[in-house]
Amino acid sequence: MSLWAIGAVKSLLVLVFVLQLSAFLLWIERKGSALIQNRIGANRANIFGVVPFNLGFLNTLVADPIKMFTKEDFIPAGCDRFLHALAPFMALFPALITFAAIPFGDSIVLGGETVELRVVDLDVGLLYILAMVSMGVYGAVIAGWASNNRWALLGSIRGSAQMISYELAMGLALVSVVLSYGTLDMQDMVHAQGRTVLGFLPAWGVFFQPVAFIIIFVAGMAESKRVPFDIPEAESELIAGYFTEYSGGKQASFMLADFAEVVVVAGLVTTLFFGGWQFPWLAADGFHLPLMGTIEVSALVVTLLQLMAFSLKVLFFCWLQILVRWTVPRFRYDQLMDLGWKGMLPIALANVVFTAALILARGEGS
């Protein structure tokens, strides 16, 4: 019974984390884009004008969802009503459950029981994430097809081609990551990054697999269909691409799914390449600082520091994606395909061969 309860609490925690962060990112994006473009940004939020200061973030956290979900839910004539209604869920659901395999802390002892701080203890964690990412395609594809709109259909065909292409590069880059960690279990990967190399440098994956990091980060951004990879919704060509015919709550679901994918990519990159929940030089019993000796820290503080480290890293990579979105212009379709097939795929393949050769030469495999 307690196992079920712990599982339920963990699932809820992660779901709320992803949902809240996704909503919060909308505000960060508005303010961030304003900052980048030398504007002020969303600045009119108050409750009947009685609050003495500006409630900027409430605008997107409270006012926007209320506005979205009370709008008319328009269903275009001649569309496939069932699939049209299903598509937003197919977009949102995989994005929300992907985070289940990402560990957000070390195992803790709670009332005599060891609790792993992740939703599922999955031996094939990385494959699970890849599987869920590949399921995310359907939302966009079906949305465009079911809308009975040419622009939407064009958007979804572009979307499926783009996501298939970038999944390949991402999968190959993940192969080299798996080769160097020797496991598919995300928690084991994070544990492996707890060491230090050369006495001071945290053994984060990015120092061993820099090429794979860049490829996975770029491919992840392409999977989340945001600028510069927003070909499927390119608003200057296709109105709004695959979700042209959506309004109200359904359109909000697509937006939320996009932001949830941003959070997932940030979580994936953090876990694979930046030590996950590892706080630099922090072990289970305290800090092991280079040159300065050991500082003892209680277990509770260690856990809190790990949770904080994970959240901050995820937040950083979310911010980095928003920064890229508002800095780089959109690719043309052929440029996008060239980058995927002629740029990233060969590099990822070469990286796999190089990593495998290195492991073989050092005699680590067996």
Added chain:
Amino acid sequence: MSPLIFYPVAAAAVLSALAVVTARSPVRSAMALVATLVSLAACFAMLQAHLVAALQIIVYAGAVMVLFLFVIMLLNLQDDPPETGRAGLRFGAGGVAVVLAGGFAKVLWEHSAGDGAVLAESFGTTKVVARSLFSDYLVPFELTSVLLLVAVVGAVVLARRDDAPGQD
């Protein structure tokens, strides 16, 4: 295996498989097939075969079916008209279905609940599956890879534009 999860998932697999056959619209049919594959993956996961479940979703539900959908949309396939005539075909298909159902019933009858064995702790983990794949089943595995390679080369040859010599 918890029956509370198994029966809904199994029912979803069967119903969506039925929908694959009965749906008139090719896209709906393809989406029902995706639902079948995902339900089957859930069944695999409940049997401790996590690796097979993940691969099922990545390869079939995630890659193969997306290509199916892509082709259906690109060719703009119309809805199937209702079947007409061909009584002989119907009887033939019905006969095959009856034989198949009989076979399933026989297997179910002979292996009803009870003759289960305890699984090893490591069953279905990546390491165990990979070990048997690369030792006991190495030859079939490699032959399959060659088959896939042949298919890839064939696809490239078929899709290549027939440029006149001298051009490009």
